[in-house]
Amino acid sequence: MSIFPAKGVWWNEPVEKSEVLWVSIAFLWAMIMFFMMPYWHFAGEQNLSNEAYKISPDAFVEKTENFAAKYTVREDAATGIPVVAPPAGSDVYIFGRTFEWWPMLELEQDKSYRFHISSADYMHGFSLLPENINLQIIPDYEMVLTITPTSSGEFSIVCNEFCGIGHHNMVGKIFVK
Amino acid sequence: MANFRTCPDTGFKIDLQADKLIKWNAVTAVVFLLVGGLFGLLVALTRWPAVHLLDADLFYLALTAHGLDVLLVWIIFFEMALLYFTSAILLNSRLAMPKVGWLGYVLMLVGALITNVAVLQGNSTVMFTSYVPLQAEPHFYLGIILFAVGALLGCAVFFGTLYIAKKERTYEGSIPLVTFGAMTAAIIAVFTIATGAVILIPTMLWSMDIGLIDRVDGLVYRIVWWGMGHSSQQINVAAQIACWYAIAAILFGAKPLSEKVSRTAFLMYILFLQLASAHHLLVDPGLSSEYKIFNTSYALYLAVLGSMIHGLTVPGAIEAAQRKKGFNNGLFEWLAKAPWGNPVFSGMALSVVLFGFLGGITGVIMGTEQLNIIMHNTMYVPGHFHGTVVVGTTLAFMAISYWIVPTLWQKEMVMPGLAKWQPYLFGLGMGAAAIFMMGAGTLGVPRRHWDIAFADSAIGHVFPEAANLMMGLAGVSAVVGSLGALIFILNMVGTILWGKAKVPAPASAEPTPAETPSAATSYGGAGTMAVPGTFVLAMVFLTTFVLYYFVNWKYLAGVWGLS
Numbered sequence: 001m002s003i004f005p006a007k008g009v010w011w012n013e014p015v016e017k018s019e020v021l022w023v024s025i026a027f028l029w030a031m032i033m034f035f036m037m038p039y040w041h042f043a044g045e046q047n048l049s050n051e052a053y054k055i056s057p058d059a060f061v062e063k064t065e066n067f068a069a070k071y072t073v074r075e076d077a078a079t080g081i082p083v084v085a086p087p088a089g090s091d092v093y094i095f096g097r098t099f100e101w102w103p104m105l106e107l108e109q110d111k112s113y114r115f116h117i118s119s120a121d122y123m124h125g126f127s128l129l130p131e132n133i134n135l136q137i138i139p140d141y142e143m144v145l146t147i148t149p150t151s152s153g154e155f156s157i158v159c160n161e162f163c164g165i166g167h168h169n170m171v172g173k174i175f176v177k
Numbered sequence: 178m179a180n181f182r183t184c185p186d187t188g189f190k191i192d193l194q195a196d197k198l199i200k201w202n203a204v205t206a207v208v209f210l211l212v213g214g215l216f217g218l219l220v221a222l223t224r225w226p227a228v229h230l231l232d233a234d235l236f237y238l239a240l241t242a243h244g245l246d247v248l249l250v251w252i253i254f255f256e257m258a259l260l261y262f263t264s265a266i267l268l269n270s271r272l273a274m275p276k277v278g279w280l281g282y283v284l285m286l287v288g289a290l291i292t293n294v295a296v297l298q299g300n301s302t303v304m305f306t307s308y309v310p311l312q313a314e315p316h317f318y319l320g321i322i323l324f325a326v327g328a329l330l331g332c333a334v335f336f337g338t339l340y341i342a343k344k345e346r347t348y349e350g351s352i353p354l355v356t357f358g359a360m361t362a363a364i365i366a367v368f369t370i371a372t373g374a375v376i377l378i379p380t381m382l383w384s385m386d387i388g389l390i391d392r393v394d395g396l397v398y399r400i401v402w403w404g405m406g407h408s409s410q411q412i413n414v415a416a417q418i419a420c421w422y423a424i425a426a427i428l429f430g431a432k433p434l435s436e437k438v439s440r441t442a443f444l445m446y447i448l449f450l451q452l453a454s455a456h457h458l459l460v461d462p463g464l465s466s467e468y469k470i471f472n473t474s475y476a477l478y479l480a481v482l483g484s485m486i487h488g489l490t491v492p493g494a495i496e497a498a499q500r501k502k503g504f505n506n507g508l509f510e511w512l513a514k515a516p517w518g519n520p521v522f523s524g525m526a527l528s529v530v531l532f533g534f535l536g537g538i539t540g541v542i543m544g545t546e547q548l549n550i551i552m553h554n555t556m557y558v559p560g561h562f563h564g565t566v567v568v569g570t571t572l573a574f575m576a577i578s579y580w581i582v583p584t585l586w587q588k589e590m591v592m593p594g595l596a597k598w599q600p601y602l603f604g605l606g607m608g609a610a611a612i613f614m615m616g617a618g619t620l621g622v623p624r625r626h627w628d629i630a631f632a633d634s635a636i637g638h639v640f641p642e643a644a645n646l647m648m649g650l651a652g653v654s655a656v657v658g659s660l661g662a663l664i665f666i667l668n669m670v671g672t673i674l675w676g677k678a679k680v681p682a683p684a685s686a687e688p689t690p691a692e693t694p695s696a697a698t699s700y701g702g703a704g705t706m707a708v709p710g711t712f713v714l715a716m717v718f719l720t721t722f723v724l725y726y727f728v729n730w731k732y733l734a735g736v737w738g739l740s
Contacts, residue, residue: 001353001426001430001431001432002353002354002355002422002423002425002426002431002432002433002494003267003353003354003355003422003423003426003427004267004353004426005268005348005349005350005351005352005353006350006351006352006353006354006436007349007350007351008350010350010351010436010437011436011437012437013435013436013437015434015435015437015438016434016435016707016708017707018489018493018707018708018709018711018712019434019435019438019486019489019490019493021712022485022486022489022712022715023438023482023486025719026482026485026486026719027482029719029722029723030474030478030479030481030482033474033478033541033545033726034470034474034478036545036730037466037469037470037473037474037545037546037547038470040546040547040730041466044547044733044734045734045738045739045740046547046550046733046734046736046737046738046739047466047547047739047740048460048466048547048550048739049740050464050465050466052462052463054463076636078635078636079635079636112738117462121310122308122310122311123308123310123311123395125553125554125623127554127555127621127623128737129621129638129640130620130621130641131621131736131737132551132552132555132619132620132621132736133550133551133736133737133739134460134549134550134551134552134553134554134555135460135550135553136399136458136460136461136462136553136554137462138395138396138399138461138462138463139310139395140394140395140396141395141396141462141463142462143462143463145739145740146738146739146740147737147738147739148737148738148739148740149737150736150737150738151737156636156637156638158621158623158626158638159623160553160554160555160623160624160625160626161308161554161625162237162303162304162308162311162625163311164311165233165234165237165302166233167237167625167626167627168233168626168627168628168629168631168633168634169631169633169634169635170634171631171634171636171637171638173636
């Protein structure tokens with residue numbers, strides 16, 4: 001019994017068949033799950049890159065402002081945040097700051113963009129909806145990944161990492177044409 | 178000199194100091210379950226869109242307090258009681274260093290109070306995770322550190338008692354499986370607390386702003402903090418599974434199918450599970466895929482294997498015991514004839530099933546490198562861990578309380594009728610809440626978010642109506658579950674304060690542990706008794722797991738290209 005000491009040579013007792021079978025099946029399943037991750041790096045279209053850089057928030061904000069200055073097409077009426085339309089295939093910069101995503105982006109469907117994402121202050125959660133793509137954004141780190149919008153319309157970036165009392169007001173926009 | 182009494186129900190020799198420490202730790206745990214549970218109810222009532230109870234600042238405050246009080250304080254106080262119980266009492270030994278045990282208790286209590294005060298003062302609304310550079314008041318961190326030191330002392334008393342029992346030969350053979358499980362929990366606890374010290378002490382110094390530390394790196398914080406944050410969940414899993422085995426033994430006289438396999442499964446937790454904290458960082462910048470895959474597969478999956486083994490062996494042990502008693506018809510007579518009206522059993526059975534299906538499967542899927550992209554920080558995450566720590570750990574602790582409290586205090590339960598329903602109310606209520614939270618998460622609803630209607634925001638996002646429905650249903654279910662928790666708390670407190678003294682009953686309906694060793698050989702496993710019913714249930718579990726796993730890959734394949 002499990003609440004009494006185990007006496008004798010319990011470590012040498014034979015293991016019942018169904019238990020051996022279950023352990024084998026479970027181990028096999030663990031191996032399949034292990035295999036799926038490297039497999040998806042070759043066969044799948046949704047993998048995060050390993051590329052990231054350390055950068056001070058000020059430097060990143062400056063890079064983003066330079067990027068916005070080049071490609072701004074209009075201002076969002078409700079927030080005054082610039083809407084930036086970078087050429088397909090180019091580098092795109094965006095950062096989170098209490099409590100906004102800056103700037104807004106206008107992208108073309110089925111074109112790839114090299115995104116650089118960081119934070120100007122606290123940690124933020126980059127949750128691209130309704131796609132449901134979620135990234136952890138950490139100040140001092142510039143995350144780089146290539147994003148290819150495969151659908152069009154208006155998309156929101158909701159912050160899903162608590163960043164302060166106004167966190168729930170933090171929404172950004174990506175428009176895909 | 179240690180003084181003892183003999184338990185009239187079980188015949189165990191009980192060190193009076195251990196007796197007192199168990200009682201105080203357990204009662205304190207239940208009080209914090211009440212406090213933390215109330216904060217949780219407020220959170221649930223705020224995230225229920227139609228109710229939206231609290232203001233934003235109070236909501237985030239309540240959410241911080243909820244996480245700390247239930248995830249840390251309730252669970253770890255209860256685990257201290259379990260450590261003393263599984264060492265001193267199960268080994269018939271005196272408790273080592275009872276004064277250290279009391280010091281630990283006081284430190285934990287003072288620490289918990291300090292952190293609660295810090296949160297309630299309003300300047301430490303940083304969530305349970307307190308990610309830098311969000312900054313809490315220094316005493317927020319100090320309270321957690323004191324609490325952890327107290328828990329470390331409790332572990333020292335546990336190890337000391339194991340040593341004394343061995344040296345004074347209070348038992349023959351190897352320590353019981355349940356004690357082995359508790360030892361697993363205690364070993365992981367030492368690792369957890371050490372990791373916590375590595376991150377929380379510098380963070381406290383940083384928050385004091387005295388020039389010693391002027392910044393804490395966010396990514397380093399997350400890596401080290403989760404070394405504590407995730408490992409502490411492994412303490413819970415080990416402790417909860419020890420409770421499962423204990424209940425199987427107490428109610429059915431069940432012996433593990435194989436001591437060797439069950440102990441190896443516990444050992445896997447020590448070796449692998451505490452390495453797996455990286456599955457919280459799968460979408461963080463600056464970590465390589467190789468590291469993520471290594472950490473989530475090699476480390477995590479071998480520990481998952483441990484859990485899958487326990488998932489078979491706990492019900493398997495019960496099946497073997499029931500079949501020996503003659504419930505041998507068909508695949509499931511042993512299960513149908515189990516005492517479903519006894520909260521000790523029903524709580525444990527629900528804990529096994531809900532932990533596996535709701536907490537286990539979803540945890541592995543979320544911990545898959547690429548699948549995490551479509552779940553990270555959505556409501557799927559709290560859905561998952563309410564499937565582990567609430568309907569898994571907390572329900573298991575409730576179940577064993579229905580046995581420990583009447584036995585240790587020698588009192589009759591004050592509300593035995595309600596107790597029969599309580600595990601169903603709590604388990605199914607919170608289980609449903611977990612499912613609806615996960616449903617909302619698949620629609621992208623963020624966790625830790627005051628208002629998904631974005632009423633105060635210049636621009637917003639329109640969630641599908643189903644998301645609001647899910648959040649509403651999660652709220653309703655959480656209220657039902659909270660009612661279940663309240664009944665448990667009232668029953669426990671009522672029994673301790675006003676319960677009638679137990680009349681020693683010569684013949685109990687259920688076999689008491691002291692009588693059962695003669696049922697079979699006194700050592701080792703359940704022999705070669707086949708457990709076909711359990712095996713079928715395990716295959717149902719595996720099938721669900723496999724299907725749901727690949728469904729999520731299908732979801733992932735539909736989102737924008739990322740590389």
